Amino acid sequence: MRSTDFKQQLPEPDDAAKVKLHKLLAAGTILSVMNKTKWAELIEAMLRSPQMQPEFRLHSVLAPSGYCTDWDGDWHYHVHPVAEIEWIELRAVSLDWLLSTLRKHNLAFSIEGQTPRVWGYTRLGMQPVWC
Numbered sequence: 034m035r036s037t038d039f040k041q042q043l044p045e046p047d048d049a050a051k052v053k054l055h056k057l058l059a060a061g062t063i064l065s066v067m068n069k070t071k072w073a074e075l076i077e078a079m080l081r082s083p084q085m086q087p088e089f090r091l092h093s094v095l096a097p098s099g100y101c102t103d104w105d106g107d108w109h110y111h112v113h114p115v116a117e118i119e120w121i122e123l124r125a126v127s128l129d130w131l132l133s134t135l136r137k138h139n140l141a142f143s144i145e146g147q148t149p150r151v152w153g154y155t156r157l158g159m160q161p162v163w164c
């Protein structure tokens with residue numbers, strides 16, 4: 034499946050979430066880094082490599098500050114909707130494979146501790162150190 038096909042399958046946020054996201058973007062509180070095509074590329078890359086056991090945890094721009102999900106390996110259902118993801122941290126059997134995959138797809142990421150973090154949005158006045 035091409036990423037353009039997969040992109041069309043990504044669920045949209047509900048109407049209330051769309052309104053909240055639009056307000057945050059319009060106010061300049063959050064700045065978009067990713068788009069649906071890039072999210073589709075990331076998810077597809079993880080799904081194509083189950084032997085690497087890729088897992089994620091994420092923080093939604095709509096979640097309370099400091100909250101993130103537990104580590105999860107279900108890339109089919111638990112990573113959506115991507116339009117709400119402020120950041121997603123990744124881990125896999127091979128860190129080298131993971132970093133190579135992120136670079137191959139030109140994804141905007143930083144290293145937090147020793148964990149790659151892909152950014153969906155950044156916040157005003159806060160810029161990660163990009164890799």
